[in-house]
Amino acid sequence: MELSDEVLCRRTAERDEAAFDALVARYQGRAYRLAWSIVRNAEDARDLSQEAFIRVFQSAGRFDGRSKFSTWFYRIVVNLCLDQRRKHRGWKLWVRDEGDPESHEPLLDRQPAPSQDPVDTIGRERTLKRLWEAVGRLAPQQRAAVILQVQEELPTPEIAAVLKCSEATVRVHLHRALTTLRKTMGTT
Amino acid sequence: MGTLPDPELEQFRDLLDDLAHAVERPPDIHWSRYRAELRAKLEARLERRRAWWRRPVPLALSASLAGALAVGALVVVQSGRQSETGADLAAVEEAAIGDRLELLEQYRVVEQLDLLEEFDVIRDLDRLTVERTG
Numbered sequence: 001m002e003l004s005d006e007v008l009c010r011r012t013a014e015r016d017e018a019a020f021d022a023l024v025a026r027y028q029g030r031a032y033r034l035a036w037s038i039v040r041n042a043e044d045a046r047d048l049s050q051e052a053f054i055r056v057f058q059s060a061g062r063f064d065g066r067s068k069f070s071t072w073f074y075r076i077v078v079n080l081c082l083d084q085r086r087k088h089r090g091w092k093l094w095v096r097d098e099g100d101p102e103s104h105e106p107l108l109d110r111q112p113a114p115s116q117d118p119v120d121t122i123g124r125e126r127t128l129k130r131l132w133e134a135v136g137r138l139a140p141q142q143r144a145a146v147i148l149q150v151q152e153e154l155p156t157p158e159i160a161a162v163l164k165c166s167e168a169t170v171r172v173h174l175h176r177a178l179t180t181l182r183k184t185m186g187t188t
Numbered sequence: 189m190g191t192l193p194d195p196e197l198e199q200f201r202d203l204l205d206d207l208a209h210a211v212e213r214p215p216d217i218h219w220s221r222y223r224a225e226l227r228a229k230l231e232a233r234l235e236r237r238r239a240w241w242r243r244p245v246p247l248a249l250s251a252s253l254a255g256a257l258a259v260g261a262l263v264v265v266q267s268g269r270q271s272e273t274g275a276d277l278a279a280v281e282e283a284a285i286g287d288r289l290e291l292l293e294q295y296r297v298v299e300q301l302d303l304l305e306e307f308d309v310i311r312d313l314d315r316l317t318v319e320r321t322g
Contacts, residue, residue, distance in 0.1 A: 021223075024223060024226065025223075028219060028222060028223070032214060032217060032222075033213070033214055036214035036215075037212075037214075042214060042215040042217070045214060046217065046222065046225075050222070050225060050226045050229055051229075053226055053230075054226070054229060054230050054233055057230055058233075127206075128206055128207075128209070128210035129210070131203070131206055131207060131210065132207065132210060132211075132212050135207065146207065149204070150204055150207040150208050150211065151208075151211050175200075178199075178200045178203055178204070181203055182199055182200070182203060185203070
């Protein structure tokens with residue numbers, strides 16, 4: 001019988017290396033993919049996801065079992081990625097337009113929407129590629145919320161647990177993200 | 189009659205569907221190498237932590253802490269012993285005070301006034317009582 005994540009985590013806390021290896025094997029793909037979605041760099045994603053596993057090994061005893069292991073683990077990965085982005089100041093979205101220093105609207109929000117339907121002009125594949133590129137330029141929390149919902153298919157309460165905010169805040173992040181994406185893709 | 193779908197919600201749903209259908213995949217990775225790297229990093233981290241504890245400063249810190257704990261324990265034991273001796277002394281003291289308080293007539297009142305500790309006040313109170321009756 002396959003042991004649950006929570007049992008494996010408890011055993012990891014007791015320094016059971018086989019349990020830790022099982023957790024790694026179970027989550028390595030998700031950890032790497034999630035990290036890559038946020039940092040968009042394969043090497044960084046590999047390092048950050050490995051760091052997340054090291055944190056799990058070191059602090060498995062602090063997992064209290066009140067949430068699912070996956071939620072706790074996703075939180076570690078997302079926090080590491082957001083910290084890394086903060087350190088490297090990679091979120092260029094927050095760069096203000098020099099001509100309008102008072103503006104607090106993200107640069108992306110102020111881009112004019114294309115006048116023609118991009119689906120008709122450049123093809124669906126390119127549109128979708130552009131869509132994900134636009135996701136890459138979203139604010140960190142908005143981007144994480146979108147990735148957790150679309151890619152990891154987490155429900156809102158779990159996204160809230162991962163991002164350590166309320167469900168209402170998650171909805172606000174998603175709404176703002178989708179509004180920005182809609183403007184970018186010219187679907188208004 | 190059902191409610192008409194909110195056009196904004198519809199657009200958002202379409203966007204989410206598009207995103208879900210076009211989820212990009214990260215570059216492939218060699219998983220056994222990934223796990224070997226992870227194992228090496230973990231070992232290095234654990235070794236660094238062990239090495240830190242072997243350095244002179246942490247050693248001195250732990251020795252100081254152990255010393256402080258030992259002194260603390262000694263103080264606790266000693267104070268326990270002293271309190272036992274203190275209890276004996278208190279009993280003798282109480283007997284002596286009792287002898288000197290033989291003239292205390294308003295003991296109940298004084299007790300209620302919570303002035304037993306103030307021996308001089310008690311004595312004065314007694315004197316006041318004697319003077320009033322005399």
